[in-house]
Amino acid sequence: MSPPPSLSSVASSLLASQGLQLQSLKVFQSLWAGYGQICHVTASPNSSLNSSAETSRSASTTNSNVSTPQEVQSFILKLITPPPTKSNDEGHLRKILSYQVEQYFYSELAPRLPSSIPVANCHSSINQHHTDGTSTTAMMLNDLRQRYPVAGEKRAQLTQPQVHAALDWLSGFHGSWWPQVKGMDRRSFVRPPLDEANLDSKDGRGKGVWLNGGYTYLATRRREYDALASDPDSEWNKPLTEPLEDTLSLSEIVADVLAPRAWGWSPTEEYQTLIHGDVKSENLFTSVSGEEVAFYDFQYVGLGLGVCDLAKLFTCSVPLGLLVTSSGTGFGQELAMQSGEKALLKRYIVRLKEVSRKEYDWSVFVKHWETALVDWLRFQASWGFWGNTEWLEARVRWILKDKTWREEVVGGWKAGQRSMEV
Known part of the structure; x- marks a missing residue:
């Protein structure tokens, strides 16, 4: 069985898709039966991308209203790396399916809710199934504690x-x-x-x-x-x-x-x-x-x-x-x-x-x-x-x-x- 991916590699990959780079990562909770971790992540705009963007803007004569936030941003990473699926183990199957359900909700349904019903935004996610029966599910969510401490x-x-x-x-x-x-x-x-x-x-x-x-x-x-x-x-x-x-x-x-x-x-x-x-x-x-x-x-x-x-x-x-x-x-x-x-x-x-x-x-x-x-x-x-x-x-x-x-x-x-x- 292949080892699970490192937290930092998963975090960096999910942040990169949003033009961000990892600043810090801290585990603050383990999931049931060691199926994964929940981490607090901070990130900032990718400096190399910003440099390219600045060069492009300097060479351009077209005005733009687009700006890149420079402040450090706070996220919650939920990473699930469970053991291989066990047949007829209802509790295990329930947990595996529950994480897939959660990812579907955040990705497909949560954006349809009005702002009066606050939930975390899912900025990026992965759902990979491996040949050895293991899987990797991860979600990068905004940190609700910024507004609800x-x-x-x-x-x-x-x-x-x-x-x-x-x-x-x-x-x-x-x-x-x-x-x-x-x-x-x-x-x-x-x-x-x-x-x-x-x-x-x-x-x-x-x-x-x-x-x-x-x-x-x-x-x-x-x-x-x-x-x-x-x-x-x-x-x-x-x-x-x-x-x-x-x-x-x-x-x-x-x-x-x-x-x-x-x-x-x-x-x-x-x-x-x-x-x-x-x-x-x-x-x-x-x-x-x-x-x-x-x-x-x-x-x-x-x-x-x-x-x-x-x-x-x-x-x-x-x-x-x-x-x-x-x-x-x-x-x-x-x-x-x-x-x-x-x-x-x-x-x-x-x-x-x-x-x-x-x-x-x-x-x-x-x-x-x-x-x-x-x-x-x-x-x-x-x-x-x-x-x-x-x-x-x-x-x-x-x-x-x-x-x-x-x-x-x-x-x-x-x-x-x-x-x-x-």
Whole structure:
């Protein structure tokens, strides 16, 4: 197996395509399982190119408005050099595909976003596949910290201004893509990792974002789900994994309701958009005031309902005091939607409809929101809890006992299945 290229050689090559030369490079983060590095890079205009340009300008009698910035510029280099692809290793395949999805997003989709939804610009990139089964993927991105210097930090709770800014960014992102996704060719979207790996070469591999955004959906978490189904000591074993009337379990029905499809009927298709897929404090920067935010890390961007992004944000990064008036066991074992939670959701949906210019009835939105909470709890119960655990579990206990929710979600799904069989 050939050694991976050096960081400096990759950085220099990507910068050269922009007429820049490397000044400094510092690694500040390693990727999962040693698959690569993220580096801070500084660069300046290539002096040899500038000299030639100056000579040309001196010899020319034509005035020009073109100028070359002389200041040192700041970039982020993301270099991925994973080991060879391992067949049937779902986690490995997921990561490999996720970096390709991220590169596609930055190169092809991010430029289509309005300036009101800030993301990093990808100035140059490479995606090389080698004969020994290894690959080299790299992106030179502008440094968001120049404008948004405050990092969200790992598993940190955001301040109220940061929460509001995150909701405004997400509603703008989801709202911008919502009217556009129907025009996208879903056949080219990236399938679940094992499905993607088993595609015949004549069918081609997906090139785009994930068909199902995020990394926690049930189709790729069967191992964890099976562990929950075989754990009688878990409170969530029976409610989430027992078959309903000799059919699928509640978790499987909920997953099917939320899942986007390449073709065929889906009960939530009308409301699907592109979602970030990994919304948490660790994946954002904010302004000093906290009133502006920019998300990054688009490895799991894909189709889905916007509320699926919100479910993770509310559980993992929103202070409990913004969701409920009492904390801990003070709000009981079962919890209906409280005023704080409702206010945050209202802020989101109002802007979502303004940006998308589409309608989203509040009752339908709440049904989708509560369905997303059930699905998110299924993942946490099978993988491990963190964040506002007591709030999430109390909300889902209440949701599962709500006859209206069951009739609309489970009953609606069954009716849809029957109509497809006719």
